[in-house]
Amino acid sequence: MESVKRKSLLYKSGVEYADFCINHVEGCSHGCTFPCYAFNMAKRFGRVKTYHDWLKPKIVENAIEILDKEIPKYKDEIKFVHLCFMTDPFMCGYKEVEHLTLRIIARLNKDNIKCTVLTKGIYPKVLKNIEKFGANNEYGITLVSLDNNYKKKWEPYSAPYEKRIAALKYLHDQGLKTWVSVEPYPPESIQKQNLLEILNKISFVDTIIFGKLNYNVESSMFRNGNEEFYEKCATQVIEFCKKNSINCHIKFGTMKEKIPENTILFDGAPKIPAAVE
Numbered sequence: 001m002e003s004v005k006r007k008s009l010l011y012k013s014g015v016e017y018a019d020f021c022i023n024h025v026e027g028c029s030h031g032c033t034f035p036c037y038a039f040n041m042a043k044r045f046g047r048v049k050t051y052h053d054w055l056k057p058k059i060v061e062n063a064i065e066i067l068d069k070e071i072p073k074y075k076d077e078i079k080f081v082h083l084c085f086m087t088d089p090f091m092c093g094y095k096e097v098e099h100l101t102l103r104i105i106a107r108l109n110k111d112n113i114k115c116t117v118l119t120k121g122i123y124p125k126v127l128k129n130i131e132k133f134g135a136n137n138e139y140g141i142t143l144v145s146l147d148n149n150y151k152k153k154w155e156p157y158s159a160p161y162e163k164r165i166a167a168l169k170y171l172h173d174q175g176l177k178t179w180v181s182v183e184p185y186p187p188e189s190i191q192k193q194n195l196l197e198i199l200n201k202i203s204f205v206d207t208i209i210f211g212k213l214n215y216n217v218e219s220s221m222f223r224n225g226n227e228e229f230y231e232k233c234a235t236q237v238i239e240f241c242k243k244n245s246i247n248c249h250i251k252f253g254t255m256k257e258k259i260p261e262n263t264i265l266f267d268g269a270p271k272i273p274a275a276v277e
């Protein structure tokens with residue numbers, strides 16, 4: 001597997017529910033086509049030329065070395081570190097990525113820095129070892145459909161939905177905190193499906209984040225219809241979460257009005273306005 005060297009790794013994320021973030025891989029073999037924001041940015045800044053290049057990830061070979069320097073520098077500022085917004089930490093078929101991700105989580109946890117993790121891959125069972133990885137991390141998956149035809153078209157090389165959910169459930173059963181990002185949720189013009197069916201599959205998690213599809217041309221063509229659609233879906237998510245005592249956040253811009261309530265999504269996270277009581 002190819003690798004790159006970087007000068008820095010930890011950065012303050014602009015994502016509304018995040019704090020610090022790490023992207024220790026360049027590229028992503030999951031190859032989402034909605035399209036992937038990270039791919040677009042990598043292309044714009046000349047880090048990759050084509051979709052095909054993007055599918056061949058390169059790990060940051062000096063990641064741990066950089067962390068050893070950056071952790072003491074930012075430690076007092078960091079509430080938690082998110083892996084990853086611009087790549088996937090448990091990319092299917094790349095054991096090197098998994099190995100480096102586990103080393104990074106262990107390194108951060110060693111300094112009592114909690115991690116929130118998000119993947120379309122499969123979590124390794126070894127994360128249950130709380131002596132090595134700590135007990136406070138929050139492990140999440142992205143899940144926007146249960147239909148394999150949807151997966152084939154929009155996230156062709158990610159892990160199968162059922163396996164993704166099963167790996168998350170395993171961590172939940174070990175007493176670890178879990179969450180799901182139901183984002184970017186497709187409008188009906190792209191995928192007709194039953195949202196409740198998806199929610200029922202993940203009713204065991206601690207937190208659900210729901211957000212609309214932003215970057216798709218096909219979606220914006222149906223904008224008016226979509227506003228109402230997303231309003232309905234978000235309301236359904238809120239009600240489902242209330243009923244199942246799940247912490248819930250509706251991403252900004254998904255509903256017309258924000259409910260002026262505050263919630264803490266991840267322990268240590270800044271308070272954010274959330275669409276949930």
Ligand code: SF4
Nearest residue numbers: 028030031032036087
């Ligand atoms: S998993 Fe994330 S980073 Fe990877 S291609 Fe899909 S959207 Fe992009």
